[in-house]
Amino acid sequence: MNTANTFLNKRLEEIERQKVQNSNSYHLHRKWVKIKNKDNTVTIYARITYQNKQTEISTGVRCLPNNFVREPQLEIKGDETQTKILRAFDSKLNQVYADFKVSQKKFTIQDIRNSVIGIEIKNKVPLILGALELFQKHLMVEIEHQNYSNYTLRKHRMWYKRLIEFTTLQYGKKGQLDEITPYAMTSFLSWLKTTRNYQNNSAQYLAGHLSRFMNFCVSHRWIPSNPFLSYKKKFEAKEVKYLTEEEITLLEQAKLHSTGLERVRDTFLFMYELSMNHADILAHSKDNLIKAESGIWYIIKQRTKTAIPQTIPLSERAKGLMSKYENDTICIEKNQFVPVPTNQIMNRYLKQIGDITAIKTLLSTKLARTSKITNGYENGENEERLQMMAGHRKGSPITHNNYINHSPKVLIKRMEKLPKNA
Structure with missing residues (x-):
């Protein structure tokens, strides 16, 4: 028995030693x-x-x-x-x-020696497509390590596909990294908007991703500098769509002809009250419910996308919806307050509900979050409080720019709601 244990211990030590020898942790x-x-x-x-x-x-x-x-x-x-x-x-x-060590590439003692005494080290530079593949693998490891959402995963896979398409079209399958010049960004944006029908803002995000790829190549010493270093993304301001409080009430009081439509409507209203998007409401559970010393109930949940906590006081409407579905089989099974169908089903049913209620704005799950934040802003709600409810960092411009409608009607109503000495 002792001989066997000694053998096993020596074998484990040998394996660990081999692991170290195969890494750059030395x-x-x-x-x-x-x-x-x-x-x-x-x-x-x-x-x-x-x-x-x-x-x-x-x-x-x-x-x-x-x-x-x-x-x-x-x-x-x-x-x-x-x-x-x-x-x-x-x-x-x-x-x-x-x-x-910073380059994160494997190197030998001979490489160190050659570099110290001034002998140039031959660095194998991959082709564009090979470098893109390595970049994508690096991102996938990073995304998995930081537990990003499935949405982020799908987005990066699509971006990778677009970069492969463009670079193959522009430089061929054997294109070299040093062939990419600053003018390539203009061609890339034009290709996205014309051939792939991207809107400007979506194209700008992809342009930023292309620039990150070039930074990745610089960090591996495949190219001396990023050709897009001076490029600045140019986003277009878009009007934020939202439902007024009157339209939310109309939606709540609508008589719907099927249980499926009613459940989708109720889930949308719960999303509205909690300022949540579909990914967050899908991941909510009864464990997120917390009672403060003041007696007020809150739902505190980390956002799926950013892991920033949302802190939302429960409204009477939210409490009513929770009571309505407290004995629902699906809600009990999933430990949720309301039944949450897939995003595709919800958007399909919401379109039908919009036709029934004659609400002019096209209903979608995204509308719940922007409507709640805009209505809160319109009613004079403190922006820091809105950011806590939305799960945005304090002082972040995202809340103001991306989730609030700044039409004259909204601004006038907010002005009238604010105290005169504010």
């Missing part, structure tokens, strides 16, 4: 050695060890044996020039090693 070990010359002087060498391999590099510094001092810092006694050369060498060695 530290660079440096030892200063003195090699004797015929004239009784010594030449100072740096003996470096990395991944169990060793080499020596001459610093070019010669001195008497006793004049070389290692601590507290490198010094050649009585020779300031030789001291500066030795320290400069040590600094360069540290910088070379740090650069290799």
Whole structure:
């Protein structure tokens, strides 16, 4: 038994040692050695060890044996020039090693040696399509590690597909990274808007993604600089669609001819009261309900997309909807307050509800969130409070720019609701 345990322990140690040897987690070990010359002087060498391999590099510094001092810092006694050369060498060695570690590429002790003594290292530069594949793999690992939503995952996969399409069309399957010039951004935006029918703002997000890809290539030393470094995204201001409080009441009081339509309407109203989008309402649970010392009930939940918490006080309408579905089989099974169909089903049913209620604005799940935030703003609600309810960071311009309608009607009503000394 002891023999078996000893064998297993040795095997585990061997596996762990192999893992370390196959990674860049090794530290660079440096030892200063003195090699004797015929004239009784010594030449100072740096003996470096990395991944169990060793080499020596001459610093070019010669001195008497006793004049070389290692601590507290490198010094050649009585020779300031030789001291500066030795320290400069040590600094360069540290910088070379740090650069290799930052590049996140595999490297050998020979690569370190060559770089220190000035021998150019041949860096295999991938083709555009190969670099895009590596960039996508890097993003997928990052997305998985940070637990982004499925929406983000689908979006990045689509962006990758578009970049592959454009670069193949523009440069062919064997296109080189250095063929990409600053003018490519104009061609890319034009292609997105004409061939792929992208709206300007969606195209701008993709343009930013292309620039991030070039930064990725720079970090791997495949290209010297990002050709799109000076490019600035230009977004167009879009009118935020929303439902007025009167339209929300009309929606609530509408008599619908099927249970399916009624359940979708109620879920939409619950989304409205909680300022949530479909992904967040789909992920909500009864565990998110918290009672404050004041006796007010809150739903506090991290947003699916950003992990920023939303803090929403429960309105009477929200409480009524919760009571309506407290014995619903689906809600009990999923530990939710209201039944939440898929986004596609909700949007399809909401369109029918819009026809029944004669609401002119096209109903969709996205409308619930913008309607609640705009109506809160219109009624004089404090913007910081709105941001807490929306799950936006304090002071973020997103709330003001993307979720609030700034029509004269909204602004006038907000002005009249605000106290005169505010």
